Amino acid sequence: MTSTVPASLTRSAERSALQAVLLDMDGTLVDTEGFWWDAERDVFAELGHQLDEAWRDVVVGGPMSRSAGYLIEATGADITLPELTVLLNDRFEDRIGRDVPLMPGAERLLAELAAHGVPTALVSASHRRIIDRVLLSLGPANFALSVAGDEVTRTKPHPDPYLLAARELGAEPARCAVIEDTATGVASAEAAGCRVVAVPSIAPIAPAEGRIVVGSLEHVDLAFLRELVAPGA
Structure with missing residues (x-):
């Protein structure tokens, strides 16, 4: 986990029920879910x-260990999980190159949160090496901290990553708005007690209590997120 949380960030949210915004990365802020599938498909093609x-x-949105393990079992490929993890991360990094395409509305939303001093964290099941690469496109200054999937004992769909992010930001989970694109990520955030905005990328996600589903980040702004966690929302 990387963290640069000035005390002023937590104080900035005191006048609002919203204390922090926690965002997933792949498929939520950056248009990379397809890149992961391309990497998986290419690596397994080379394995025959x-x-x-x-x-x-099945594999979208989950931790590398789960996705890679599932594909090894499904194909019967003669490769270990650690070996496959390295190959997939290498191929993904090659695929994204130097610039990662942002999802519609992502740049505007991050700029608005930063302008209003809202404590913001990037919470991903991707490994640290991938997060640090993608942050170059998202702008590291837009996040007070980031949590990687290989930095927690249990990553998504367990609540641990979001509980850790909220704690480091000095926020109550119930007063955090989470933005996710997969059922796995939504399950993680809801298990942590956060309010969720789901922006489905690959598979559909149904609305539920404490959860709103939208078609794009272009429908999400600070006022929207404050309303999500407002008392009685």
């Missing part, structure tokens, strides 16, 4: 296996 498109919904 073809991936079934139906598996894409």
Whole structure:
């Protein structure tokens, strides 16, 4: 985890029920879910296996250990989980190059949160090496801290990453707004007790109590997030 949390950030949210905004990365802020599938498909092709498109919904949004482990079992590929993890991360980094495409509305939303001093964290199941690379496109200054999937004992769908981010920001989970694109990420945030905005990227997500589903980040702004965590919302 990396953290640069000045005391003024936590104080800035005192006048609002919203204390912090916690954001997923792949498929939420950056248009990379397809890149991960491309990496998985290419690596397994080199191992002599073809991936079934139906598996894409199974592996999306989860930790590397779960996704890679599932594909090893499904294909019967002769490779260990640590070996595959290295290959997939290498291929993904090659795929994104120097610039990562942002999702519509992401740049505007991050700029608005920064302008109003809202404590913001990037919470991803991706490994630290990938997060640090993507942060170059998202702007490290837009986040007080980031939590990587290989820095917690249990990553998504467990609540640990979001509980850690909220704690480091000095925020109550119930007063944190989380933005996620997959059912796995939504489950993690809701288990932590956060309010959730779901922006589905690959598979649909149904609305539920404490959760709002929107079609794009272009529908999300600071006023929207404050309303999400307002008393009685």
